[in-house]
Amino acid sequence: QRARWALKFHGVPFRYHEHIPFIEEPLIKFLSRKWNASVPILVGEGVRLTDSVDIARYADGRSGRKLFPAEHEAEIERWITRSTELLNADRGLFCVRVLRSPAGLMESSPWKKPVALQPVFRGLTAFGIAYIGWAYGVKREREAEYLAGVVSALDQVRANLAGRAFLLGDSLTFADVSVASAFALLDSDLMPEVQGKYTDLIEWARGIKKLCVG
Secondary structure: OHHHHHHHHHOOOOOOOOOOOOOOHHHHHHHHOOOOOOOOOEEEOOEEEOOHHHHHHHHHOOOOOOOOOHHHHHHHHHHHHHHHHHHHHHHHHHHHHHOOOHHHHHHHOOOOOOHHHHHHHHHHHHHHHHHHHHHOOOOHHHHHHHHHHHHHHHHHHHHHHOOOOOOOOOOOOHHHHHHHHOOOOOOOOOOHHHHHHOHHHHHHHHHHHHHHHO
16 A cells, blocks of 8 residues: 555556455566565566565655655654554454454455355455465464554554654655555454544544545
């Protein structure tokens, strides 16, 4: 998400394709030219980038606006690390919970119709999410640990924002983009603890997304 938000913020034209886990693994390996490949991948004329931060920095070099201002480089790197930790925790929590929820599986499925095939779609989606969980080492017995990691990270974000619009200074930086994009899996009925306690941060993340992608 953070790579796509950065590209949109800078107005860099691109064609987006939603990756289907497991099914499209051969395509990902081919595009990245790597055996152990993952998304996102940006491929273009003279460009082949396989890391979201590298993609964001590439976009930063193609616009007059800067998400990586020099005076905030060190702090941005720290927030990239924190947001990655948040993403790992909320990914683990989401994978564990969605596999227990038929409605959550259907909501997460890229296929919705025909309705008669929804049981099949749920099965395919469950397989894809289980594959993601396996790829990232997600364990069902660590659900409480994932939740604790999410809560700790969100408390850090709230404390650092302290009612301000941005994490660093008075304008949008990649720190905001990286953290807010990690909220994608948290804005879900599968996360009642977050929905109830952190509505202010969810609204903040929505605002950052709007600044980036409109």
